[in-house]
Structures are given as C-alpha cells and as structure tokens.
Amino acid sequence: MLLSFDYVRARSKDDAVNLAVEAGPNGRFLAGGTDLFVRMYDRQLRLKTLIDVKEIEGIEGMECQNGQGLSIGAASSLNMLVGNETIRSRYGLLAQAAHSVGSLQVRNRASIGGNICNASPAADTAPALLVYDAEIETWGPRNTRLIPISQFFTGPGKTVLEHGEFVYKIRIPEPDTRSYGVYLKLGRTNSVDLSIVSVACLALASGEVRIALGAVAPTPIRVTEAESILLSRKDEEAIAFAASAAKETAVPISDVRAGEEYRLDMVEVLTKNAIEQALAGLAATGEV
Amino acid sequence: MLHNIEMTVNGELVKAKVPSHMRLLDFLREELDLIGAKEGCGKGECGACTVLVEGKAVNSCLMLAVEASGKEVLTVEGLSEGDSLDPIQQSIIDNSALQCGYCTPGMVMSAKGLLLRNPSPTRDEVVEAISGNLCRCTGYARVVDAIMQVAASSKSQDEGSEG
Amino acid sequence: MAREDYIGVGVIRNDAVEKVTGAARYAADLKFSGMLYAKLLRSEHAHARIRRIDTTKAQNVPGVKAVVTGKDFPNRMGLYLKDRTPYAIDKVRYYGEPVAGIAAESLEIAEEALKFIEVEYEELPPVLDLREAIKPGAPLVHPDLHTYEIGPAFFPIPHTNISNHFRIRKGDVEKGFAEADLIFEDEYYVPHIQHSPIEPHAAIALYDRQGKLTIWACSQSPFAMRNILANSLNWPMNRVRVIAPYVGGGFGGKAGLNVEATLVPLALKCRNSPIKLVCTREEEFRDTFVRQGMLCRLKTGVKANGRIIAQEFEMYWDGGAFTEYGVNVTRAAGYSSSGVYDIPNMKTDSYCVYTNKPVGGPLRGFGHSENHWAMEQQIDQIAHKMGIDPVEFRRINLQRDGSRNATGQVLSNPGIGQCLERTAELIGWEEVSGPGVIEPGVKKVRAKGIACMTKAPAMPNDAASSAVVKLNDDGTVSLSIGAQELGQGAFTVLAQILAHELGVRYEDIKIQPIDTDYSAYEWQTVASRITYSCGRAVKAAAKDARRQVLAHGARYFGVPVEDIEIAESRVFVKSKPDRSVPIGTFSLGVTLPDFSGYGGPVIGRGTFIPEGITAMNEETGQSEKPVANWTYGTQAVEIELDVETGKIRVLKVAAVYDAGRVINPVTAATQVEGGVVQGISIGLLEEMKFNEEGKLLNPSYVDYKILTAADMPDELLISFVEVPQEDGPYGARGIGEHVMVPTPPAIANALYNAAGIRMKTLPMTSEKVYWALKERLSASVR
Known part of the structure; x- marks a missing residue:
C-alpha cells in the first residue's frame, strides 16, 4: 500500500515545470517509478504530488542521426535501450549497463532518466554514460540547459538539478572512432542485484581508454588517472598500474552489501579485467 | 485526488474511479477481485505481482492504476478460458514446475511476456525472463524446462505448417 | 479389471490447475464484508521498559475501531514454553516486537493512526551477544523464566538466559578422549536466517455473536494454533476455529502460532467484524519466526x-x-x-x-x-x-x-x-x-x-494423525485431513495412497480444505512427518472405507466378501468380473433387489500415532x-x-x-x-x-x-x-x-x-x- 498523494500528468515541458513549481518541495517528477515507489512504500519518502512526465512529447524514444550522436528521451525504459539496434551496435556498453539493472520487469518500467536522477552511487547506467561523455538536457524554471554528466552528480541521491527542473534528454556524442566497451558488475546474485562494485571501460581506436566506476564513491566516477596511464602504453604492467590507480581513486563505504576493503580490492580486479576485455574486444572488431 | 480510468483487462473494457495512490496491483486485487497477482514484497524484488501491460511484463506493485489507464492489461486469469489452459500453464503442470504456487502466476506471466516477444528463446533468455521472479520451493530448473518445452513445441508447429 | 497401482507413480499434482490459473486462494486473497484492517506498532528498541503508553489519540482518529496493547491480553502462550504474549507487556524484548495494534476501516487509516500512539521507553542494556548472554550476571531477557509453564522434555536453568539445556551422556567420554590418538577441536557458527516464503503471513480473525473466535490463516498448524489459542484464552476448544487455505510456502515459518495472535485482542474488542492482517515483507523477515x-x-x-x-x-x-x-x-x-x-x-x-x-x-x-x-x-x-x-x-x-x-x-x-x-x-x-x-x-x-x-x-511422542474418507453419492471421494499442502505435494501423495488403497480413481478424490471444526485432527504439518504419519492414517481410513464397500458389494451381489474387489472406482465380483457396478452404487448403502435398504453411507476413519517412543x-x-x-x-x-x-x-x-x-x-x-x-x-x-x-x-x-x-x-x-x-x-x-x-x-x-x-x-x-x-x-x- 502507498500512502495518499496526488498524481498529475504533464502535457508539455512547460506544463511539467509549472506543475512542479506549483507543487513545491513535496512534489516530484515521475517516470518509471521503480525507485520512487520503493522509497514511498518504505515510508522513506512522503510526497504530496507526483508529476508524470511520460507523456511529454519527445521524452520517450531514441534518435540517432549521423554526425549528431545519439539522443535518448529520458523516460525511455531501460529495455528500450537494451533492445535498440543502434545502441547495441554503437553504444554497446550502455546496452550492457542498462541490461544489468534489476529484473526484466523492472527494466520494462525503469527509465534511463530515473536511473541517473536518483543518483545512486551504484546506478548502473551512470558509469556507461560517464565514459561516453554524455550530456544531460534539462528543462526547468530557468529554461533549458545542457549538463555534462561528469558534473551532474553531487552526492548520494543528489544532483545539480534545481527544484522544478527535469531531465528531458540524454545526449551522447558521436564517437569519433571505432570503440569497444565492457561493463562488469560484481553483485551477490547473478541477476537482480545492486552492485558491490561496477566498472565501465571503453577502449577507442584512437588509443584512448576511458574508465568509470560505480558503487565505490559518493557518486559514480571517471578515473582519469587510470585512463592517462593507458594513453601511451597498454601492456600488462600498464593495465595493472591503471587498475591500481582506479583503486587509489575509489573511496567506498562499508555497508550491508560489502566492506570498504573488499570493494577496494574488487575495483582493482574488475578494472583490470574490464580493460583487458575492452582492449581484446577492440582488437577483435578491428580485425573484421 | 480521484481519476477516471479506462483500461482493457483480460480483453474486457474496465472503467473505474481510483485515487492517485492506488497501485495497479491493488486495483486488480481489491477492485476487480483478480487475485492471481500476489503481493510478495511490494518493492519489485520478488515478481509475484507480475502482469503484462501492453504485452510487457511489469511488477504491478510498482505501477499506479492511473498509469495503466488507456492500456491493455493481461493477468494470469486472462490466460485460460474454461478448461483450456495456455500452453505455458499446461507445461508447468506437466513438468511439475510448481509447488506452493504463490510465485506461479507471476512466473507464468513473465514466461508469457517472453514468448510473446520471442517465441523461440534460448535457455539463457528464459532464465533472464524469470530471474526477477523469486521462488523458494522449486529450485527453478523445472520452470525453465517447462518454458523451453512450450517454445520448442511452438517452433516445431511453425516448421510443420511451413513444410 | 486390476487395482490401479498408485504407489511409486508420478501422478500430476492435484493442486496444479488451481495454482497455475491463479484461482487458488491463499489467506491474503480472502475478503469479507465489513472487514477491518490491522496494523501493528512495533518496538524501536531491542530491550526497553515501557514506561508509559497512551493510545487515546489514536483511538479518536476517525475510522479507527479498536486499539490494543499488551494489557489487553496478558495471558502467556507458546507451543512448548509459555513465554510470550501477543503484545509486549511492561518491556520490549526485540526490535520489532508488537507494542500496540490498531483495527481500522482501511489499512491506510490504521497506519496513519499508529503515529498517534505515544510510547515512552526506558532503554535497558540489550543482550545481543550469545557469549555475553550466558555469562553470570548478564542482564536477563526473562527474569521470570522460572515461573513459566513448560513441557516435560525441557530443562530451563532458572535465573539465567538459558531456557533449555539438553544433554547427551553416552559411554565414557573422558576415557574415550584418553584413548584417542588424535583429538580435533574447532568452533563453528551459523547466523540468523529467514524462511522467506514468497507468501508473507496473512490472517483474518472474527469474534462472532456466538462467542466463537474464527481465524483464517496461512498455517502449517491449524490444530496446534487452535490448541494454543484456546489454552491461552482459557476457553473450551470448540469456541476456537481455525480455517487454513493453501499455504504459499512454509518451511517451518508458519508452524505453531505466530503473528495471528496479535489479531485476537483486536477481534475480541471488535465483535462481529473480521479483521485482516497481512505482513509486509519487512515484518515477514523480522517479526515472524526466524532461524536461530x-x-x-x-x-x-x-x-x-x-x-x-x-x-x-x-x-x-x-x-x-x-x-x-x-x-x-x-x-x-x-x-x-x-x-x-x-x-x-x-x-x-x-x-x-x-x-x-x-x-x-x-x-x-x-x-x-x-x-x-x-x-x-x-x-x-x-x-x-x-x-x-x-x-x-x-x-x-x-x-x-x-x-x-x-x-x-x-x-x-x-x-x-x-x-x-x-x-x-x-x-x-x-x-x-x-x-x-x-x-x-x-x-x-x-x-x-x-x-x-x-x-x-x-x-512430541504423541503427535498424531487422522483421516476421514467419505464416499459421495456419485462415487467421488472426499478426504478430510488436517495435514496441510505447503507446496510439498502432501495432498497429491495422500490422495495417491487413498486411491491405491480404496481402489478409486485418483482424479475422483478431492481433499477438503482444512477447518478445525470439520477436518480430521493432525498435530502439525512439520517435521517431514506427513507422508509417514498422515499417510498411515489415510491408508487406515481407506481400508476402513474399503471394508464397508466390500461388505455392501457382497450383500448386493450375494457372494462372499472375499469374492468382491474394487478397482478404478468400480466394484466387481472377482470370479465373474462382468458383474460390476460403479462404486457410487454403495456410497450411501445398498439398495437390494426388493428396494429395501441396507448398510448406510460409507465413511472410513483412520488414525495413527507412532508407537513405543519413550x-x-x-x-x-x-x-x-x-x-x-x-x-x-x-x-x-x-x-x-x-x-x-x-x-x-x-x-x-x-x-x-x-x-x-x-x-x-x-x-x-x-x-x-x-x-x-x-x-x-x-x-x-x-x-x-x-x-x-x-x-x-x-x-x-x-x-x-x-x-x-x-x-x-x-x-x-x-x-x-x-x-x-x-x-x-x-x-x-x-x-x-x-x-x-x-x-x-x-x-x-x-x-x-x-x-x-x-x-x-x-x-x-x-x-x-x-x-x-x-x-x-x-x-x-x-
């Protein structure tokens, strides 16, 4: 049972903003609801108004035009991402990350916008979006802005979003070269679990290797120190250095899922494996 | 706040007035007396409340009734007609892939959602489709076998009709 | 015609169609007119004295029908040791223990009203570490343990936290170790875990105008539940009735009496209103039984x-x-x-x-x-x-x-x-x-x-089973047992035994849902004992019914009883198998050629108790x-x-x-x-x-x-x-x-x-x- 609140449906971007401003601090935008309803069910959150954004034009669906990159409507479900051919072939890492969220039922409702707006340090799509240098297009009382994902998260459950501002689209720039991405997630069970540690690694034909971590800091993070080690060298030793640099960067906590020390060691293990797999994958696709 | 909603449930048009906070699960169970969907956890972790909305498996505990307005909802009650069961249901019976039965309606609906979109899944795809449905009794293997058998028989039928 | 052999055969479960179609009803699926909904206020301390508890404001919330606390039901209850009450009295002993209960017109009202109950606690040092708990001078969880009523096989140590000390002394252990060439010693630990059935506990209680208390519950133990309740209420047992539909997984967690007890004082206050309680998953994890x-x-x-x-x-x-x-x-x-x-x-x-x-x-x-x-x-x-x-x-x-x-x-x-x-x-x-x-x-x-x-x-050494077999007019069979179907397949296996022993078709048997007013007695569906113990009772009941059918057949066909057989729900003369009638011919007795009646309805009874356990x-x-x-x-x-x-x-x-x-x-x-x-x-x-x-x-x-x-x-x-x-x-x-x-x-x-x-x-x-x-x-x- 949920405790009472009012549900309103936003008809347009402006409508959404106005409804949110009107609702005040006890209002919240609703997309898939798979996280919001859980917190409301647990009585961690009591809201007065939920503003459903799913019917706003353009907030669901994907667009990919050559040279323009990919634009994903924020209310697109994770399974829409998983099943999208363009995403699977060109942004495979994002498909993998989306696929690792919750259960199939949850992914049919959960939206990519919700996954990042909840700003869980363990949000699975966040490390993927970080390595793709995604930008978040928002609409709010002060009109629209484009926020680099690296600046979007400010802490557990916290983002730079202002009151009344919602995520409309997620934009991923066109990759300049061929790339291969790997998302590794360590959980307790093999499905429907939160990450103990997750690592996204994107190897680009340009020689760049991008790495982001989940569940080991107050926000999902890019590990640029590790990335710069791999700019010039990609041998076994360099990979080990990079993995160790990722571990140095991580600042996990201990909780019921795992201890801090274990998480740190696993950052190193998963980072190393992710780099190796991404480089191998890139090499293999290059051969084709 | 009350809403006038209208949806198709198991092929029938349903009109009702519901409060904002009523979950689809509560609407089905309390208002329509469709008790097949169960509440096991209320948090989308166990899958006992799984129903299909627009052909897709969802946790009806994580969706509002008002969000389902205008949509097509299928519950386990909509799968059988009189004595004629859905092949998935029959296969679960034949494989003894149920015990206490509490997770079974949700399990059946997850399988239905899968086979609607992918009539010949791999074993891994079947596992994926039901891994959001917790079961404490069966150990899952028979459930996977049961679904695989339905897929295999529909495949052989297709091939038969083509040939 | 041969007797169908049902033993060792993998027949299809007799509960399968109901379950796979979503038609099977579990306790949480039941609904009655005028039903009220219960919510419990639970302790937020592991060990604390309740200094004051005031329910007045909650009582006055519109839609609230009753509020109860420990004092409304002070009688202790328990299966082997009477050490608990439905709600805490004077002190709370774990984080989550019920402190008060509310029955209201809706679940939402009940929950909102909980906030208006005022409880003042004085925290006591909690006993959380096993090693500390057994040390002399440790704070006592139950200082009055020595006054509690306890079964004969248990040995508490008064004025300690030890509620049972079981001992084995066999041979001479010191001599044994002295003779050993290698001595190995180690420590092991298992944590608390939960049964985690997919069905959370659910129950409905009704105290009606006859003065009868009826509980619908997902229970492995309808009869034990009745026993414990009647005992603690100090009522005659026929004033308590437990009805137990299918159980959505038990694993022991739905044995004995548990959360259902919290409904009893509420029901006594709200006469003639059924009150429903469904545990949240959080309550299921913490506030039902757990494994120690x-x-x-x-x-x-x-x-x-x-x-x-x-x-x-x-x-x-x-x-x-x-x-x-x-x-x-x-x-x-x-x-x-x-x-x-x-x-x-x-x-x-x-x-x-x-x-x-x-x-x-x-x-x-x-x-x-x-x-x-x-x-x-x-x-x-x-x-x-x-x-x-x-x-x-x-x-x-x-x-x-x-x-x-x-x-x-x-x-x-x-x-x-x-x-x-x-x-x-x-x-x-x-x-x-x-x-x-x-x-x-x-x-x-x-x-x-x-x-x-x-x-x-x-x-217990006297844990017994019983079964009653009734033949219906048309030859179908009703089996009354108190054994529960938890998913383990008890109903299927017991029906197989009955079909085999009586000579009827397995498909023609229906098992009656458990109702302590009508069902044959069963101690509890626990201890992996149903196939063994209730199986024996069903077998005996089937034999009893068979004996009656054979006698009717002998009279009807005018042959010696030894010449009658039953198979596939037909009764026939062994020496002339073409002389055969459907078993239903004899369900209510025999009608002889002159249209006079003989015998009477076939009812088989069977009981079992394991013998010789000391x-x-x-x-x-x-x-x-x-x-x-x-x-x-x-x-x-x-x-x-x-x-x-x-x-x-x-x-x-x-x-x-x-x-x-x-x-x-x-x-x-x-x-x-x-x-x-x-x-x-x-x-x-x-x-x-x-x-x-x-x-x-x-x-x-x-x-x-x-x-x-x-x-x-x-x-x-x-x-x-x-x-x-x-x-x-x-x-x-x-x-x-x-x-x-x-x-x-x-x-x-x-x-x-x-x-x-x-x-x-x-x-x-x-x-x-x-x-x-x-x-x-x-x-x-x-």
Missing part, C-alpha cells in the same frame, strides 16, 4: 585406524526474545548430535539462550542444518589431517545395523551406507589427498565436496526409542571458485536420500530440487544482519538475497534409496527437510578441496571467501 543463530564447539577423538572414539559437542543457540518453539530445536540438534556416525563415547550440551533478537523458531532442518554444518566439516577436517579420503573416512565411521546413535538407540539397517556410495558414484568422486592449492595466475578452480546427514521428526533420560538423553524414525541422506557438490573475487558457483549437485519407499517420484524429486537450491542459497548468501542496537539491517530482498533462476546449478542428479520404514505407509519416511541440510557443508568441503580454505561461519559470501583466500596465499608466502 548457533555457535558451537565440537571436539572429536579418533584412533589411528580412523575410528572415531569420542565426541564432545557444545551448542549455544541464539534463541531470540521468545523461545516457546525454539527450545525444541535445541533438543533435536542435541539428540541427533552423532550425525550419521557410530561414536561410542559422547557428551553433548545444547543450550537455548534468550537474546534481544527476533524470535527463533522452526526452520526446515530444525537444528540439523546447523549441527551438521559443524559435524560434516569436522569429519573432513579430520580426514584431511589423517590423510584419509573424506569418503573413505566416512565409510569407516558410518552407522551400521546394530550401531547405537547419540541416544543409545540401536539402529536397524540404516540406509546411509547406500546413500554415500551412490552419491560418490553420481558425482564421480575421485580420491582427495589434501587441500586444494591455487597455482599463480589461475583464475578459476573446481573441486568436489561431500556431506552426509540424518534427521528424525522432532515432535522419553529421553533427563541427565543422559538416552532412550531405547527416542524418535519415530531416522531419514538418511548424502549430497555432493562440484563448485567453481572465482579466485579473483571469491565467488563460488555450484556447478553440479548429487543428492541421494533414503525415502524408505517413494510414493511419488516426481514430487519427491521436486522436494530435493527445491531443498538443494535453498541449501545453496543458505550456504552462499543468507544472513540476517543486526547493528549494535539489535536492529535488523536487511529486512528486504534488496539486501537479503536468495538464489535466483540465474544462480542455479547446471546439473542436479537425484536418486533414492529405499530401505523400508517398518511403520511407514508402504515403507515410506519423510525427506522434506533433510534435502537442504548437507548442502552448505558439502560446499564448504568442496571449497577446502579447491583452495585449502575452511569457512567455519555461514554464509560463504564472496567477500569472506576472498579474505580467507588472501590469508592463505600470504601464509603460504611466509
């Missing part, structure tokens, strides 16, 4: 030839705030403390300890999963130390015909030897010569491990026949260990049990499959975690993980041994609980064989395994 934690020290003395000569076993059970049911778990774990081995000299002490934690109770395995976690690992530890293959070491020490177990009971032809050999064969056992060693650079290693088990039904000696635990029977089994696993992360994957499981006689090979196999997966889940994942204040940190599936479909083993090899149980129906004995007992120690043994690490604390999470691996690697470097 257990800490133990096990010491074994062995001769150079590999024979175990002495064993000393000390078990401390983290019983929680109330041990009304838990005391019997500690007793059962005590009397089975030799496991499957023949040990001449034994000393066992099993202590049930009160702590300020959730209420310990029965969980599938009933103490045996816990004591075997220690025993079956120590066996491997000793085998390794002596350089003997673990299977061979077991062979040397297994109980045989004529062996005496911990209670001194002489065993007749135990099936464990066959179980062990067949399991080793199925898994492809290869001799293990030492701990596994991980070579540098190796990322994954595989190994096999094995463990044995035995368990007896842990029940009390165990208080000082020594010795008895010639302490329990009804012993079921043996063995499991082996093959695991793959991810060396980098510590994650264990179970690839293959072989499981062999001595079922005496398998009545239905399919439902028997499905019991094993589910039990093995539950065993893996408990072995790798499950643990209730508490903070320093005794608050449960993971009361949800988000952080209390159970195995999903994506985690199951690739291969499961199941086989049954059939050494007949003398007093079981067709030789059958129970296997329901046994099948999850040896899984965790088999995995632990495999882990040692893979990587040379020994996990003595459950669960074997990847994190714990990882650190153990690291320690081992650094030790080998040093």
Whole structure:
C-alpha cells in the first residue's frame, strides 16, 4: 500500500515545470517509478504530488542521426535501450549497463532518466554514460540547459538539478572512432542485484581508454588517472598500474552489501579485467 | 485526488474511479477481485505481482492504476478460458514446475511476456525472463524446462505448417 | 479389471490447475464484508521498559475501531514454553516486537493512526551477544523464566538466559578422549536466517455473536494454533476455529502460532467484524519466526585406524526474545548430535539462550542444518589431517545395523551406507589427498565436496494423525485431513495412497480444505512427518472405507466378501468380473433387489500415532526409542571458485536420500530440487544482519538475497534409496527437510578441496571467501 498523494500528468515541458513549481518541495517528477515507489512504500519518502512526465512529447524514444550522436528521451525504459539496434551496435556498453539493472520487469518500467536522477552511487547506467561523455538536457524554471554528466552528480541521491527542473534528454556524442566497451558488475546474485562494485571501460581506436566506476564513491566516477596511464602504453604492467590507480581513486563505504576493503580490492580486479576485455574486444572488431 | 480510468483487462473494457495512490496491483486485487497477482514484497524484488501491460511484463506493485489507464492489461486469469489452459500453464503442470504456487502466476506471466516477444528463446533468455521472479520451493530448473518445452513445441508447429 | 497401482507413480499434482490459473486462494486473497484492517506498532528498541503508553489519540482518529496493547491480553502462550504474549507487556524484548495494534476501516487509516500512539521507553542494556548472554550476571531477557509453564522434555536453568539445556551422556567420554590418538577441536557458527516464503503471513480473525473466535490463516498448524489459542484464552476448544487455505510456502515459518495472535485482542474488542492482517515483507523477515543463530564447539577423538572414539559437542543457540518453539530445536540438534556416525563415547550440551533478537523458531532442518554444518566439516577436517579420503573416512565411521546413535538407540539397517556410495558414484568422486592449492595466475578452480546427514521428526511422542474418507453419492471421494499442502505435494501423495488403497480413481478424490471444526485432527504439518504419519492414517481410513464397500458389494451381489474387489472406482465380483457396478452404487448403502435398504453411507476413519517412543533420560538423553524414525541422506557438490573475487558457483549437485519407499517420484524429486537450491542459497548468501542496537539491517530482498533462476546449478542428479520404514505407509519416511541440510557443508568441503580454505561461519559470501583466500596465499608466502 502507498500512502495518499496526488498524481498529475504533464502535457508539455512547460506544463511539467509549472506543475512542479506549483507543487513545491513535496512534489516530484515521475517516470518509471521503480525507485520512487520503493522509497514511498518504505515510508522513506512522503510526497504530496507526483508529476508524470511520460507523456511529454519527445521524452520517450531514441534518435540517432549521423554526425549528431545519439539522443535518448529520458523516460525511455531501460529495455528500450537494451533492445535498440543502434545502441547495441554503437553504444554497446550502455546496452550492457542498462541490461544489468534489476529484473526484466523492472527494466520494462525503469527509465534511463530515473536511473541517473536518483543518483545512486551504484546506478548502473551512470558509469556507461560517464565514459561516453554524455550530456544531460534539462528543462526547468530557468529554461533549458545542457549538463555534462561528469558534473551532474553531487552526492548520494543528489544532483545539480534545481527544484522544478527535469531531465528531458540524454545526449551522447558521436564517437569519433571505432570503440569497444565492457561493463562488469560484481553483485551477490547473478541477476537482480545492486552492485558491490561496477566498472565501465571503453577502449577507442584512437588509443584512448576511458574508465568509470560505480558503487565505490559518493557518486559514480571517471578515473582519469587510470585512463592517462593507458594513453601511451597498454601492456600488462600498464593495465595493472591503471587498475591500481582506479583503486587509489575509489573511496567506498562499508555497508550491508560489502566492506570498504573488499570493494577496494574488487575495483582493482574488475578494472583490470574490464580493460583487458575492452582492449581484446577492440582488437577483435578491428580485425573484421 | 480521484481519476477516471479506462483500461482493457483480460480483453474486457474496465472503467473505474481510483485515487492517485492506488497501485495497479491493488486495483486488480481489491477492485476487480483478480487475485492471481500476489503481493510478495511490494518493492519489485520478488515478481509475484507480475502482469503484462501492453504485452510487457511489469511488477504491478510498482505501477499506479492511473498509469495503466488507456492500456491493455493481461493477468494470469486472462490466460485460460474454461478448461483450456495456455500452453505455458499446461507445461508447468506437466513438468511439475510448481509447488506452493504463490510465485506461479507471476512466473507464468513473465514466461508469457517472453514468448510473446520471442517465441523461440534460448535457455539463457528464459532464465533472464524469470530471474526477477523469486521462488523458494522449486529450485527453478523445472520452470525453465517447462518454458523451453512450450517454445520448442511452438517452433516445431511453425516448421510443420511451413513444410 | 486390476487395482490401479498408485504407489511409486508420478501422478500430476492435484493442486496444479488451481495454482497455475491463479484461482487458488491463499489467506491474503480472502475478503469479507465489513472487514477491518490491522496494523501493528512495533518496538524501536531491542530491550526497553515501557514506561508509559497512551493510545487515546489514536483511538479518536476517525475510522479507527479498536486499539490494543499488551494489557489487553496478558495471558502467556507458546507451543512448548509459555513465554510470550501477543503484545509486549511492561518491556520490549526485540526490535520489532508488537507494542500496540490498531483495527481500522482501511489499512491506510490504521497506519496513519499508529503515529498517534505515544510510547515512552526506558532503554535497558540489550543482550545481543550469545557469549555475553550466558555469562553470570548478564542482564536477563526473562527474569521470570522460572515461573513459566513448560513441557516435560525441557530443562530451563532458572535465573539465567538459558531456557533449555539438553544433554547427551553416552559411554565414557573422558576415557574415550584418553584413548584417542588424535583429538580435533574447532568452533563453528551459523547466523540468523529467514524462511522467506514468497507468501508473507496473512490472517483474518472474527469474534462472532456466538462467542466463537474464527481465524483464517496461512498455517502449517491449524490444530496446534487452535490448541494454543484456546489454552491461552482459557476457553473450551470448540469456541476456537481455525480455517487454513493453501499455504504459499512454509518451511517451518508458519508452524505453531505466530503473528495471528496479535489479531485476537483486536477481534475480541471488535465483535462481529473480521479483521485482516497481512505482513509486509519487512515484518515477514523480522517479526515472524526466524532461524536461530548457533555457535558451537565440537571436539572429536579418533584412533589411528580412523575410528572415531569420542565426541564432545557444545551448542549455544541464539534463541531470540521468545523461545516457546525454539527450545525444541535445541533438543533435536542435541539428540541427533552423532550425525550419521557410530561414536561410542559422547557428551553433548545444547543450550537455548534468550537474546534481544527476533524470535527463533522452526526452520526446515530444525537444528540439523546447523549441527551438521559443524559435524560434516569436522569429519573432513579430520580426514584431511589423517590423510584419509573424506569418503573413505566416512565409510569407516558410518552407522551400521546394530550401531547405537547419540541416544543409545540401536539402529536397524540404516540406509546411509547406500546413500554415500551412490552419491560418490553420481558425482564421480575421485580420491582427495589434501587441500586444494591455487597455482599463480589461475583464475578459476573446481573441486568436489561431500556431506552426509540424518534427521528424525522432532515432535512430541504423541503427535498424531487422522483421516476421514467419505464416499459421495456419485462415487467421488472426499478426504478430510488436517495435514496441510505447503507446496510439498502432501495432498497429491495422500490422495495417491487413498486411491491405491480404496481402489478409486485418483482424479475422483478431492481433499477438503482444512477447518478445525470439520477436518480430521493432525498435530502439525512439520517435521517431514506427513507422508509417514498422515499417510498411515489415510491408508487406515481407506481400508476402513474399503471394508464397508466390500461388505455392501457382497450383500448386493450375494457372494462372499472375499469374492468382491474394487478397482478404478468400480466394484466387481472377482470370479465373474462382468458383474460390476460403479462404486457410487454403495456410497450411501445398498439398495437390494426388493428396494429395501441396507448398510448406510460409507465413511472410513483412520488414525495413527507412532508407537513405543519413550522419553529421553533427563541427565543422559538416552532412550531405547527416542524418535519415530531416522531419514538418511548424502549430497555432493562440484563448485567453481572465482579466485579473483571469491565467488563460488555450484556447478553440479548429487543428492541421494533414503525415502524408505517413494510414493511419488516426481514430487519427491521436486522436494530435493527445491531443498538443494535453498541449501545453496543458505550456504552462499543468507544472513540476517543486526547493528549494535539489535536492529535488523536487511529486512528486504534488496539486501537479503536468495538464489535466483540465474544462480542455479547446471546439473542436479537425484536418486533414492529405499530401505523400508517398518511403520511407514508402504515403507515410506519423510525427506522434506533433510534435502537442504548437507548442502552448505558439502560446499564448504568442496571449497577446502579447491583452495585449502575452511569457512567455519555461514554464509560463504564472496567477500569472506576472498579474505580467507588472501590469508592463505600470504601464509603460504611466509
């Protein structure tokens, strides 16, 4: 049972903003609801108004035009991402990350916008979006802005979003070269679990290797120190250095899922494996 | 706040007035007396409340009734007609892939959602489709076998009709 | 025409169609007009005095019909030890204990009104650590323990936190150790875990104008529930009625009386209004029964030839705030403390300890999963130390015909030897010569491990079963039993026995839903006792009905009764099989050719009570026949260990049990499959975690993980041994609980064989395994 609140449906971007401003601090935008309803069910959150954004034009669906990159409507479900051919072939890492969220039922409702707006340090799509240098297009009382994902998260459950501002689209720039991405997630069970540690690694034909971590800091993070080690060298030793640099960067906590020390060691293990797999994958696709 | 909603449930048009906070699960169970969907956890972790909305498996505990307005909802009650069961249901019976039965309606609906979109899944795809449905009794293997058998028989039928 | 043979046949479950169509009704699916909804206010302290409680404001919330607190129902209740009340009185004993209850017109009103109940607590030092709890001078969870009413088989130690001390004294343990060539000693621990059935507890209570209290509940124990309630209310038993629809998974958690009790004072206040309570998953995790934690020290003395000569076993059970049911778990774990081995000299002490934690109770395995976690690992530890293959070491020490177990009971032809050999064969056992060693650079290693088990039904000596068989006019059959269908397939197997014995079609049998006003008595659906005990009652009832039908037939056909047979729901003359009529012809008696009547409706009755079980000696635990029977089994696993992360994957499981006689090979196999997966889940994942204040940190599936479909083993090899149980129906004995007992120690043994690490604390999470691996690697470097 949920405790009472009012549900309103936003008809347009402006409508959404106005409804949110009107609702005040006890209002919240609703997309898939798979996280919001859980917190409301647990009585961690009591809201007065939920503003459903799913019917706003353009907030669901994907667009990919050559040279323009990919634009994903924020209310697109994770399974829409998983099943999208363009995403699977060109942004495979994002498909993998989306696929690792919750259960199939949850992914049919959960939206990519919700996954990042909840700003869980363990949000699975966040490390993927970080390595793709995604930008978040928002609409709010002060009109629209484009926020680099690296600046979007400010802490557990916290983002730079202002009151009344919602995520409309997620934009991923066109990759300049061929790339291969790997998302590794360590959980307790093999499905429907939160990450103990997750690592996204994107190897680009340009020689760049991008790495982001989940569940080991107050926000999902890019590990640029590790990335710069791999700019010039990609041998076994360099990979080990990079993995160790990722571990140095991580600042996990201990909780019921795992201890801090274990998480740190696993950052190193998963980072190393992710780099190796991404480089191998890139090499293999290059051969084709 | 009350809403006038209208949806198709198991092929029938349903009109009702519901409060904002009523979950689809509560609407089905309390208002329509469709008790097949169960509440096991209320948090989308166990899958006992799984129903299909627009052909897709969802946790009806994580969706509002008002969000389902205008949509097509299928519950386990909509799968059988009189004595004629859905092949998935029959296969679960034949494989003894149920015990206490509490997770079974949700399990059946997850399988239905899968086979609607992918009539010949791999074993891994079947596992994926039901891994959001917790079961404490069966150990899952028979459930996977049961679904695989339905897929295999529909495949052989297709091939038969083509040939 | 032949009698249909239904024994040993995998007929389709008789509850399958209802369940697969969503038509089966469980307690939470029931709804009545004028129904009220209950919510409970629960303690937010593990141990505190209630200084003041004021419900006035809550009472005045519109829509609230009743508010109750502990004082509204001060009578203590419990199955074996009367130590609890539905709501806390004067003090709270665990974080989550009910303090007040509200019945209101809607669930939402009930919940909102909870906020208006004012409670003032004075915090007391909580007793959370088992070791602290047993020290002299520890704060007492139940200072009045010595005044509580308790069953005859239990021995509390007054003015301590120990509510039961069970002892085994067999042979001369000191002499045994003196003669031993090797003495091995270690400590083991299992944490609290939850049954986690997918159906949370649900109940409806109605106190009607007749003065009768009716409870609809998901219950494994409708009759025990009636007994406990009538007893605590001090009412005649016919004023309490329990109706129990299908149970959505029990595993022990729905045995006895539990959350249903909180509805009783509310119902008494809201006369003629049914009140419904459905537990949230959080309540299901914390506020129904849980499995106690257990800490133990096990010491074994062995001769150079590999024979175990002495064993000393000390078990401390983290019983929680109330041990009304838990005391019997500690007793059962005590009397089975030799496991499957023949040990001449034994000393066992099993202590049930009160702590300020959730209420310990029965969980599938009933103490045996816990004591075997220690025993079956120590066996491997000793085998390794002596350089003997673990299977061979077991062979040397297994109980045989004529062996005496911990209670001194002489065993007749135990099936464990066959179980062990067949399991080793199925898994492809290869001799293990030492701990596994991980070579540098190796990322994954595989190994096999094995463990044995035995368990007896842990029940009072007079736990009885009964059954009534009624023939309907048309020849269909109604079976009235008090045994419950929890998913284990009881209704199917009992209908098979009836069909077989009476000669009717299995499809023509319907089992009546349990209602203590109408159903035949059953003690409880626990202890893996239904096929064995209720099976005997059904068999007897069927024979009784058959005798009546045969007599009617003889009269009708005018032949001797010996010349009448029943098969496939038809009655015929054996010497002239074409003279046959449908069995329904005789359901209500016989109509003779002159149209006069004879006989009367066919009603068969059958009862069963295991005979000859005697009390165990208080000082020594010795008895010639302490329990009804012993079921043996063995499991082996093959695991793959991810060396980098510590994650264990179970690839293959072989499981062999001595079922005496398998009545239905399919439902028997499905019991094993589910039990093995539950065993893996408990072995790798499950643990209730508490903070320093005794608050449960993971009361949800988000952080209390159970195995999903994506985690199951690739291969499961199941086989049954059939050494007949003398007093079981067709030789059958129970296997329901046994099948999850040896899984965790088999995995632990495999882990040692893979990587040379020994996990003595459950669960074997990847994190714990990882650190153990690291320690081992650094030790080998040093």
